[in-house]
Amino acid sequence: MQFVEILTAKSKELHRESLYYHQNLHVEMSEASVQMANTMLNVFTCLEQKFCELVYCRPFSEFPIKAFFIKEMPEFDHSLKNMDRLGGTLGHIETENAFLFASNKVPGRQKLTQSQQQMLKMFKALIQMFNCGLLDHIRNFQGIFERIYIRHRLLDDLDYKPV
């Protein structure tokens, strides 16, 4: 788990560096960044195997998803506090659903078992790896294909002769 945490931190760092690299050089997909994504995907695949054994055979209700939005839980990651949520900011959602959040702040309901803590750590690592190592590449790649598609349609339009 320690090794995974180091890897995740490293991936964050590399992601930050690659962002500056993109901004400065206007390079979309350098060979080096694809190599990094490749390595990250290998690690992701290995870690997912472990996640598969640990999580997929259990009901969804056992996974502590609430640790991502109940701030009073000890496992809540405060660095994610400002992350965009589906309904807006976390503060706004808390206000909108005050009663629901209050009923989940009872101390007894917040304690996680050891296996839940492990699940949470591993899940965070997988999300981080995907976000830092793969997501941008996938988006860039889709961008390339969409531009190819649009040009292909434009070329078709130029060649189009009504029957």
Next chain:
Amino acid sequence: MHAHQQHQKMNEEMLELVEQSPNMKLMFLSKGRRVALTRFCVWLMSLINDLDENVDESDFVYAVPVLFVDIPFELFRAYKRALTGDESLDQDLNKAATMVGFLSGKTFQQSLGTFVARHFFDSKIANPDLKEMMIIRLNMFLQFQDCIATLETDAYARKNLVKTLLRSFDDHRWLCHSLKNLLRFSKGKGFKEIVYQGVQDSTYSKLFLLKIRSCLLDFEDETTKSFMNAIFNAMNDVTSELFMVLKEVKGLPISNHN
């Protein structure tokens, strides 16, 4: 610019783009990697759907980070559109490997379909960019006949998709996307369209068309009234714009481009 030069410029750009693409495709050619990515995304989407379906705590779904939803949708889009074009990369995946434990009930496509049918036009999604993104995601889903078939089997979509789709016309900001979504139920089946050689772009859903028909025939229904209102308002706007353009071009000499 001369047509020949335009052609040449576009061909050069295409070549440049094509040169950039193979590296990423190579990354996804390993089946083991694709299984891992798909399985993780199915689990993540099912987890969010499970939270959504919990009657007492369904509002917690709005507190889920946007990133958790972006990840499965981006991967799905890459599989469907970017990687292989018509032939999706998840076609030759060993489906059994992705359906383990509590994931055995649903495929990747089904789990995404359930989510998009519930939230593509959701008043509780506050961010306008995200709102637009959700409508576009439904459009991405409706571009494939097998995805439409998935929506047809989803209980929530069967019951609510058409009404929500008609309601989405109320918001002028996403009118072009809403219209595309509606036309997807009969694209390439009756309207006069340019059909490109080798591009399979037609989609059809008898079930949803019948539901739209029965909804539109219910004249007293509020959704029908506001949908018709939105359509006539939009037509009014377009006609006014057209007359403005015609007024501007009136009197201009007709140039011969040939």
